[in-house]
Amino acid sequence: MAEISIAVYPGSFDPITNGHVDLVQRTLRIFDRVIIAIAYNQEKGGALFSVDERMATVRKVFESEERVRVDSFQGLLVDYAEAVSAKVVIRGLRAVSDFEYEFQMATMNRRLKPNIETFFMMTSESSFYISSRLVKEVAGLGGDVAAFVPEVVLDQLLEKFPRP
Ligand code: PNS
Numbered sequence: 001m002a003e004i005s006i007a008v009y010p011g012s013f014d015p016i017t018n019g020h021v022d023l024v025q026r027t028l029r030i031f032d033r034v035i036i037a038i039a040y041n042q043e044k045g046g047a048l049f050s051v052d053e054r055m056a057t058v059r060k061v062f063e064s065e066e067r068v069r070v071d072s073f074q075g076l077l078v079d080y081a082e083a084v085s086a087k088v089v090i091r092g093l094r095a096v097s098d099f100e101y102e103f104q105m106a107t108m109n110r111r112l113k114p115n116i117e118t119f120f121m122m123t124s125e126s127s128f129y130i131s132s133r134l135v136k137e138v139a140g141l142g143g144d145v146a147a148f149v150p151e152v153v154l155d156q157l158l159e160k161f162p163r164p
Helices: 019-028 049-061 077-083 096-112 131-140 151-160
Strands: 007-012 032-039 066-072 087-091 115-121
Touching: 007 019, 007 077, 019 032, 019 087, 019 115, 032 049, 032 077, 049 066, 049 151, 077 087, 077 096, 087 096, 096 115, 131 151
Parallel strands: 007 032, 007 087, 032 066, 087 115
Antiparallel strands: none
16 A cells, blocks of 8 residues: 655744735645644743643644644654655745754754655745734734634734724
């Protein structure tokens, strides 16, 4: 029987945006399964949503897609990927500014575990300017972010930042 191809899509997803959703959908065209892995990222601090909240939200967004699994992880990404039998890590690239950080991370991950490959996907032209950070900033300042996030996230943002 042919081996099932599994890709891990790691990140903070605080919150998940339409850019992330687009990337997952495109990844599903290439891999059999995608595991969206939400990192307990101490370094970043100051998250708007808890990891549990983010997991529940992402599950809701992909509830009709049985090839998507949602999980969280602590520790090294490459150890997590190996533990779930994924050979590939997916990362999105929006602009040149993403490149240096992503290149460093991919290279470090390859040094740590050469059998795990990082695949970069170009974000679609409709979402290259969307980031979780900007979505939070705009929503926090009363701006309309309906075009940038799934509906369930929009509701949660409106709860956190009620509009007059
Ligand atoms: O969405 P983000 O915040 O850009 O995602 C960053 C993430 C979670 C992929 C990265 O911080 C990560 O892999 N963290 C896990 C810890 C780890 O493996 N660190 C070494 C990376 S070289």
